[in-house]
Amino acid sequence: MSKKKPEMTISGQIQVDYQWSVGKAGERFFAELRDHKRIMGARCRTCGRVMVPPRIFCEECFVDTIDWVEVEPKGTLVTFGDCYFSTDGKRLDEPWILGIVRLDGSDGGLIHFIKETKAEDLRIGMPMEIVFNDDRKGHILDISHFRPVKESK
């Protein structure tokens, strides 16, 4: 496969800084996460579905009548992915893992790192829990990671 480059090119870069609003729902979610280690969901009064991440409207019913509810910091592993590349493209010896966890008391979930385990010990449907960071700033990284729920005897 030829990978010839054009002989004449112009080099440059586009660098733009942003400040993104987290939104009305996001402000409540991230403040509760920072101040109380609570995961908040939004229950649609029409269909009863509890949305996580919370939103100010339900896209299925298309209404903005919602109630804020606290959901459990634990749930069920929906799927997970290991990766042998860093997000900036470097090849890694040990994979890192992301997973989607459906949180108990909700119909939604979050995607986050999975740690304190190996990919081969994970299975879809297993119970997982959130580990919070001690130092919290109102950010998704106030959650440190998910880990498998340790079986209590």
Place this chain on the structure above:
Amino acid sequence: MARKVALVGVGMQKFEFCKTETIEEMIFDVARNALEDARLSKEDIDAVVSGSAVDAFCGIVNSDKVATDGTGGFLKPTMRNSTSGSTAVSTPILGYNHIASGLYDIVMVVCYEKMSENPSAQAVFNTVYDEAYVRPIGLNVPIQCGLEARAYLHRYGLTERQMAKVSVKNRGNAISNPYAQLPMKLTVDDVMASPYLSWPVKLLDTSPVTDGARAVILASEDVARELTDSPVWIRGVGRGADSVWFMGRSNSNLGRLDYAYLAARQAYEMAGIKDPGVEIDYAEVYDPFTFKEMQHCEALGLCPEGGAGKMIDEGVSCKDGALPVNASGGLQGEGNPIGAGMSRLTWCYLQIQGKAGDCQVSKDVSTAVCNAWGGMYQYNAVMVIGRD
């Protein structure tokens, strides 16, 4: 009542890792090829529709502006479409709407992507994720696909070897395609031995970074019948979208593409197709990753839900099979310039016309379907085309 719309020409060019042409030059090439194929001139074109998925690849913000001259859009009504990867089929659907509505008679549709001008397609993809909940975690395309592929294999009991067979088929088919970027003669073991990106997705389950463009010319029924004795009609179109909040969907299994089933159902209802597995002769199915071809074959009804593994095991989708899929090589073998995945549609047209060259399947093709996928596991666009 929608007017009938026909495809009357296609414009091809070789897909490559890195083209020396600018986007404007690439587009001019395929637009002129399409005009030649349709035996039309620029003056015959009433309106132009262009499509590209991600401007950040080429680093030209609002790249539709440089598509104007090359598409023949000079002093004409033009419009750009973008629905991530599904741009590849939603753009010709937009062209269809222009004519079916009665607004125009002849429309040029051009899709393009120049991905090589940024050294890291992955770095560009990393910018598409939600800023608050997703991007800080570092989600990237390999894991995005690993999450979905794992959920899919788990739900239906499918295997990595079945995925690998899709790679062998498509890259092998591309050997017959003069426009292909990545033809390869592979074995299942070769694919299985390629490095993991994110289980179960391996390097040879993926499609390459590609520069390329495609054009099709669409015409109203009256015009099409003047131009050709064997018009190829757009018989059905469909689209579907799911919530962007993939981790929060109440149907959040990720293994089943509800939005793709919806898009297919619309297109088949419009085309009057009740049993696509029997009535569809040929398919070009969106296959940026091997398991995506499998999921899409199911959603398009080319096999039963969960039956894509059996379909590839039994060779149904092979070039000489009962329902060939991606005899062109698909995105994996031909290349994957995201929006220019409209190539799927051009190959359906060429197969129906009997003009697919060495990619031509041996069976008679009168009805074909193609699709495209994009967004956060989110969009699908489907088009059914066929002879009278």
